[in-house]
Amino acid sequence: MPQVSKKESLLYKQLEKVIESKSDLRNPLIEVLREAQEIFGYLPMEVQTFIAEKMNLPIAHIYGVVTFYNFFSMTPRGKNIVNVCTGTACYVKGAPRLIQMLEEELDIKMGETTKDELFTLTSVRCVGACSLAPVFVIGEETYGRVDNRDKLKEILHQYRS
Ligand code: FES
Structure with missing residues (x-):
C-alpha cells in the first residue's frame, strides 16, 4: 500500500x-x-x-x-459529469458546436474538470435520444436541442446554484 x-x-x-x-x-x-x-x-x-x-x-x-475507456478518469472528476453525445446524429446536428460552447462556458477543454470541481466535461456515444440531437447528459437529466448559448447558460446555472 x-x-x-x-x-x-x-x-x-x-x-x-x-x-x-x-x-x-x-x-x-x-x-x-x-x-x-x-x-x-x-x-x-x-x-x-x-x-x-x-x-x-x-x-x-x-x-x-x-x-x-473514456469512462475511466486519471484526474479528479467534478460533482457533475457533463456527457456530450458525439454519436452520428448528434455530430451531424451540431455536437462540435455544442462542445465548443460548453468548453467556453466552463472554461475547460474536453476531458477536464473545472477549478471549482463542479463540472467535468466528457463525451459519450449515442445515448438513445437522437431525435433531440444535439444532446448532452448531466446525471439523470438529458438536454436536447441546445443550440444557443443562453439556453446552455440557463441549464448550467441550475447546477451552479
Ligand atoms: S447520436 Fe446522440 S443521442 Fe443518438
Missing part, C-alpha cells in the same frame, strides 16, 4: 476487498477498475499500481485499459 492518510488507507482496504470478491470472475479487471473509481472518485497511478500488485498484472496493462 502506498504512503497514505488514515482515510485513504480505509479506501485501499475497501478496494482490496473488492479485488478479493471479484477474483472468481473470468475477467475481473474492468469491474475492479469501475469500483475503484467509485471508491476514489478517479484512478490515479497509485491506485492503478495497487491494483496491478494485488491482481498480479503488469501496470502497463492496467494503464492501457484505463486510458482506452
Whole structure:
C-alpha cells in the first residue's frame, strides 16, 4: 500500500476487498477498475499500481485499459459529469458546436474538470435520444436541442446554484 492518510488507507482496504470478491470472475479487471473509481472518485497511478500488485498484472496493462475507456478518469472528476453525445446524429446536428460552447462556458477543454470541481466535461456515444440531437447528459437529466448559448447558460446555472 502506498504512503497514505488514515482515510485513504480505509479506501485501499475497501478496494482490496473488492479485488478479493471479484477474483472468481473470468475477467475481473474492468469491474475492479469501475469500483475503484467509485471508491476514489478517479484512478490515479497509485491506485492503478495497487491494483496491478494485488491482481498480479503488469501496470502497463492496467494503464492501457484505463486510458482506452473514456469512462475511466486519471484526474479528479467534478460533482457533475457533463456527457456530450458525439454519436452520428448528434455530430451531424451540431455536437462540435455544442462542445465548443460548453468548453467556453466552463472554461475547460474536453476531458477536464473545472477549478471549482463542479463540472467535468466528457463525451459519450449515442445515448438513445437522437431525435433531440444535439444532446448532452448531466446525471439523470438529458438536454436536447441546445443550440444557443443562453439556453446552455440557463441549464448550467441550475447546477451552479
Ligand atoms: S447520436 Fe446522440 S443521442 Fe443518438
